[in-house]
Amino acid sequence: MIEKYQFENELLFNEEKHIYTYKGVEVPSTTTVLQVLGEDLSKIPKHILEAAGHRGKVVHKIVELYVTHDLDFDTLTPLMWGYLTQFKKFLKEHQFRVKHSEIKVFNKPEFYAGQIDLVLEHIYQKYEVICDIKSNTERDIHKTQTAAYSLAYNRNDYDKYLVTKRGCLYLTPKKYTFIHSIDPVNDRTDFLAAKRVFDFRLKREKK
Secondary structure, eight states: OOOOOGGGGTEEEETTTTEEEETTEEEOBHHHHHGGGOOOOTTSOHHHHHHHHHHHHHHHHHHHHHHTTOOOGGGOOHHHHHHHHHHHHHHHHHTEEEEEEEEEEEETTTTEEEEEEEEEEETTTOOEEEEEEESSOOOHHHHHHHHHHHHHHHHTTOSSSOOOEEEEEEEOSSOEEEEOOOOTHHHHHHHHHHHHHHHHHHHHHHO
16 A cells, blocks of 8 residues: 655645645755756757657656556556566566655755655565656766655655665666665765755845
8 A cells, every 4th residue: 555645735736837835935846956967958859858758757657557556557558568567577576565656755954845756665674765767768867866855755754764775767668777775875965065056046036
């Protein structure tokens, strides 16, 4: 059974505008803050970026509906079945169960929010892993993104122990790659530095 958090009721998300608010105040998202780090996508053709974005949304939705037992299997195309098969294979081979799915997190001291794709729990060893699902290739910024999620997740004191592992699950219709066991300490400074720059720019724009 997927567990839910009461905290999610306090953080509102406008999906159309992609805006978080906490008690009426707009909160920058993890993705927005990471734009400060300046990944250059200008050389990638627009149609490729749009196709990648659409593919990512479809893959995320398949996984979300599967773990919440709401997936209509009759609607899946052969390509979609490929992604789902690899996800199921990943859970089985790594002995994970899904503890939380698509949860909103909020780091109040640093004032940013985000949405974690999955929090996984090892069936036997009981450790947790914050898992971000990707349908593209590995990039360094993904480590920083999961560090931000880890900081926010632990700030909310959801559990009696802190999450010590995080990773990215890269899915294709034919295989999966799981990059994990990343120490949260390694990349948190990068994200918090980006947040400082973001805050400075925001203050300058308001003057």
